[in-house]
Amino acid sequence: MRDSPRDDFPIDYDLRQVTCPQGQVSAGWHGPYPTSSPTAAPLIVARFTKSQCHPCPARAQCTTSRASHRTVGLPPRELRVRTEQQTPEWKTRHAVRSGVEGTVNEFAHGHGMRHCRYRGQDNAHLQHVLTTIAINIERLSGLSPTAEARPPRRTTAFQTYLDQHDIPRPKSWRTLGT
Numbered sequence: 001m002r003d004s005p006r007d008d009f010p011i012d013y014d015l016r017q018v019t020c021p022q023g024q025v026s027a028g029w030h031g032p033y034p035t036s037s038p039t040a041a042p043l044i045v046a047r048f049t050k051s052q053c054h055p056c057p058a059r060a061q062c063t064t065s066r067a068s069h070r071t072v073g074l075p076p077r078e079l080r081v082r083t084e085q086q087t088p089e090w091k092t093r094h095a096v097r098s099g100v101e102g103t104v105n106e107f108a109h110g111h112g113m114r115h116c117r118y119r120g121q122d123n124a125h126l127q128h129v130l131t132t133i134a135i136n137i138e139r140l141s142g143l144s145p146t147a148e149a150r151p152p153r154r155t156t157a158f159q160t161y162l163d164q165h166d167i168p169r170p171k172s173w174r175t176l177g178t
Helices: 077-084 087-108 121-141 157-164
Strands: 028-034 043-047 073-074
Touching: 087 121, 087 157
Parallel strands: none
Antiparallel strands: 028 043, 043 073
16 A cells, blocks of 8 residues: 555645644644755654544555554745746746846846945945946947857747737847847
8 A cells, every 4th residue: 555645735834734634633843854865855744643543544545554653744845835936837927027037137147236346325326327327338239248159048938929929029139249
């Protein structure tokens, strides 16, 4: 016989409890514990008591242990959210952000905007404004910001929308002049 899969046990991270398919609520919540493998994620263990598991009519479908009770290992909430981000529905919802995220990433990493050269809010604001103007001039000039050609990025959801509706879209500032 096989143990019931973990997905049959609804998890309530806020109350720190797990409910079994028969309606029993876990008696203990321990962890997260580090696992034996350095690459494996930490594990939270929810335990049910013997008094909950022994009289249960579905015990044979839930666990193969005859003398003990059921334990359920589950990932921390943060890791569970990360697995949800791999689903096609999540990717479709958040595809719209890719264009803006690319611009913010370029601003922060490509032009060093994580650290200000000046002290004071007025001076920092002036640096941001001047850097933004320089980026726009660079984009409009048609010059490639680096000597080596970069591979084209994947098409964003907005660019796909423009293509589907036959709306012309300007070339990326990175590919101008190549």
